[in-house]
Amino acid sequence: MARHSACQEQSMIIRAYQPADCGAALSVIKAAAEADRTRQLPAEALSLSLRENAVIAFTGEGAAAAFAWWHPQHDQSYLFEGWVHPAFRRRGYGGGLLTAAEVFVRQHGGGLLRARTYEDITGAKALFERKGYIVERRFYTMRTALTPERVLEAELPKGITVRTFERSDLEMLVAADNEIFAEHWGAVPRDPETWERYMILSRPHNPNLWIIALQGDEIVGECLCGAREHGDTQNGHISIVGVRRSWRGYGLGRALLTYGLRALRDHGFTTASLHVDSENHTAINLYRSLEMDVVRTRLHYVKKIKA
Incomplete structure (x- = not known):
């Protein structure tokens, strides 16, 4: 997958996820989940759930910065889930991942793309709203x-x-x-x-x-x-x-x-x-x-x- 010109950090590389990226993806998920107080994912979840719809982002120096996947749903929509390492936030990685998912959906006939985040994760909330997403439901913890x-x-x-x-x-x-x-x-x-x-x-x-x-x-x-x-x-x-x-x-x-x-x-x-x-x-x-x-x-x- 080619680098996205819309990204703020021009040296970032976003490409299709490969099985060899499992450790890098897990390190991103672990750091992001700890910072955001969200659920961790074990390695088994990646190996069991991943199909073709996943991307990973690296800095120009090769550090794993972000990871995302999107799953097809029963109503012809996709559910997007993404994680950005806290050390690389506010540099366009989240937007790059979301753009990759939108390009995929567009190339596969279009449809609904869904995503979720907690109200107190203000960066993700601002990203979705800036990209034109609307809130369709709220869930309480x-x-x-x-x-x-x-x-x-x-x-x-x-x-x-x-x-x-x-x-x-x-x-x-x-x-x-x-x-x-x-x-x-x-x-x-x-x-x-x-x-x-x-x-x-x-x-x-x-x-x-x-x-x-x-x-x-x-x-x-x-x-x-x-x-x-x-x-x-x-x-x-x-x-x-x-x-x-x-x-x-x-x-x-x-x-x-x-x-x-x-x-x-x-x-x-x-x-x-x-x-x-x-x-x-x-x-x-x-x-x-x-x-x-x-x-x-x-x-x-x-x-x-x-x-």
Whole structure:
């Protein structure tokens, strides 16, 4: 991929990512994630997720400065994710990565290009808005403390049992998850292979922290928890919590979330967080009732790229 003339730093080189660039890309992601308080990605995530849609940027001296990829989505759009090393910010690298993604989408027939960043990452926010992206949705990060004295008890609805996840549950869990979130904004039905790659192989996974609710042999609810980052023993995260429509309104969601919080505490975590659509007021009220507070806002941007 050729150097982009729109970049501010003329010595930068932006080219297609190659497998040999894995270490350089991970170093950029690690530094950027630490500076921005965002999720780290393990090496497995790069090897599992990368296709042709990825670029890496270097300085004229050969230092890795930035990395980005963009994934095709179910609605013919692409999701852009990019990282710029803190030492090389405000030099045009972010704009160069975004331009590369826009060129790709334009050359492949055009469509929607989506991106996201946190409201307090002002540089990325300014870049997207300067490039003509608009906010289409906001998500909150909510967090709670898991103190030793906190009472975490909940009564399950009659006929419901809970247990931890087993590998043989995967196909049934994916089917339940697809149904639970079918009407949620941005939901994408996933097959077991894709779901496993995203939920198990590319993030911290402990099956003892995945709680499933059953009516007989059918999964009717889920609360999937884990460490926020690989190696993090203090900050837990709830990746998914949800209940099938037929069981909503019976207190199952609250019970599952309580079970998840208790499991995290029992495994030594002192905080728990989750993400929630800012327009899902029912869920937000539930989380607030369990002492969760909004601590951050994630902005979801979109731009139409013409062919």
